[in-house]
Amino acid sequence: MNSPNSPGVAEFAWQEFVDVMRPQLSETTKFTVGESLKAKTTMQVGGPARVYAEPTNEVELQRLLKTAHARNLPVLMLGRGSNLLVPDEGVEALVISLAQPEWQAFTVRGDGRVWAGAGLRLKNLCGLAASAGLHGFEFMEGIPATLGGALRMNAGAMSGWTFDVVDEVHLLTLAGEKRVLQRSEMNVDYRHCAELEQAVALGAVLRPRAQQEPQAIKDQIKNFQLKRKESQPREPSAGCIFKNPPGTSAGKLIDECGLKGARVGDAEVSTVHANFIVNRGNATSADILGLVRRIRAQVKAARGIELEPEVMLYGKSWKEVL
Ligand SMILES: Cc1cc2nc3c(=O)[nH]c(=O)nc-3n(C[C@H](O)[C@H](O)[C@H](O)COP(=O)(O)OP(=O)(O)OC[C@H]3O[C@@H](n4cnc5c(N)ncnc54)[C@H](O)[C@@H]3O)c2cc1C
Structure with a gap:
């Protein structure tokens, strides 16, 4: 998607977008300004979306995209928010979720x-x-x-x-x-x-x-459920924080660096699975970023391997912050 936090996306462009869009959307389409994204992610951190929409159908989704595109406004898709780190300051973008029954x-x-x-x-x-x-x-x-x-x-x-x-x-x-x-x-x-x-x-x-x-299919699903229960933490997280480097596992490398339980604020390297960062209650996005930097630095120093995040930094690129 376009880079949403690029400077120069003027206030008036967003206001004009909202004013132009509203009459084109049905009452069932959710369309809000400044919607908090925190509760819409499994990590449960982060700030608001500049504009947020849950379109009722494809026609209205198309209208949203075309209108944003014509104004060069950035668009970000949001699924279950289970692979995202939303910055504390939020995202300067139109965030679209396909949460309605149509989808x-x-x-x-x-x-x-x-x-x-x-x-x-x-x-x-x-x-x-x-x-x-x-x-x-x-x-x-x-x-x-x-x-x-x-x-x-x-x-x-x-x-x-x-x-x-x-x-x-x-x-x-x-x-x-x-x-x-x-x-x-x-x-x-x-x-x-x-x-x-x-x-x-x-x-x-x-x-x-x-x-x-x-x-037989349900039995297999149960089997997989049990495996997951044993190997994954229950606290809020975004799943595996780093991609596995070729030939090894990120969790193993982090564990071998003695980082299980390491904390920045309320962000903690899970004691159950070292490739998960969990939110112990009131973690901020900044806490999680701080812990990501610390893990990368320690693994690099000990093993010479640069871990690449699997989790996406919403609306930004990791290169900007690492
Ligand atoms: C407890 C836990 C366990 C996990 N286990 C696994 C696992 O076993 N394997 C695994 O691969 N991942 C796992 N994950 C990570 C995560 O679930 C996956 O990456 C998943 O694919 C993200 O889907 P989402 O709907 O939450 O997307 P989001 O996190 O909301 O978005 C992820 C990316 O997809 C884009 N996107 C979302 N919807 C659309 C759309 N309709 N069109 C285009 N782009 C879209 C977003 O813009 C974003 O770039 C786990 C996460 C958690 C919290």
């Missing part, structure tokens, strides 16, 4: 494939697929994401990646134009999908691996 579809098509909306939570996707006897989505259980966020991040667990089950992604460009991309046309790798860096995923056609007894 939660799960439809088994005649050809056996599934249409799933980008606002659908993976937990629900998994449960609905299991009930329909569709095997192949179990690995998604426990990733606290929307499908849109999981596509953008190519989220993965238990040896599976989101794009393992994707055939086709439907998206809007930031200029509001609709595109349908086949899996083979998309550049996807570890925690990254290039085509969604500057676009809004609307949903995807997913391909189940096979038809199976629902109970």
